Amino acid sequence: MDESQRKKAEEWFNAHIAPTCPSCQKSAPLQIVDRLVMPPLMRGNSVDFGSTLPSVALVCTNCAHVRFFSALLMGILSAANPEPNSEPKLG
Numbered sequence: 001m002d003e004s005q006r007k008k009a010e011e012w013f014n015a016h017i018a019p020t021c022p023s024c025q026k027s028a029p030l031q032i033v034d035r036l037v038m039p040p041l042m043r044g045n046s047v048d049f050g051s052t053l054p055s056v057a058l059v060c061t062n063c064a065h066v067r068f069f070s071a072l073l074m075g076i077l078s079a080a081n082p083e084p085n086s087e088p089k090l091g
């Protein structure tokens with residue numbers, strides 16, 4: 001994630017999520033993982049490695065709970081210009 005993407009992610013999190021962790025209920029600092037992650041999507045009972053959901057990962061520094069947020073819906077990436085090797089589908 002480049003600096004402008006990171007800044008956009010920080011602004012999005014500040015505007016859209018509660019400052020407390022849903023697992024431990026603490027207000028410990030939340031850490032944005034430096035890289036976008038691409039969880040593979042399932043198609044039926046099989047993993048479709050050709051399709052991914054570009055995501056921003058957020059980690060609670062108290063309990064290590066990891067949450068994923070859609071980089072497309074956050075505006076970090078556009079559907080017309082996703083990261084290589086991804087076929088984002090939000091349906």
Ligand SMILES: [Zn+2]
Nearest residue numbers: 021024060063
């Ligand atoms: Zn936590």
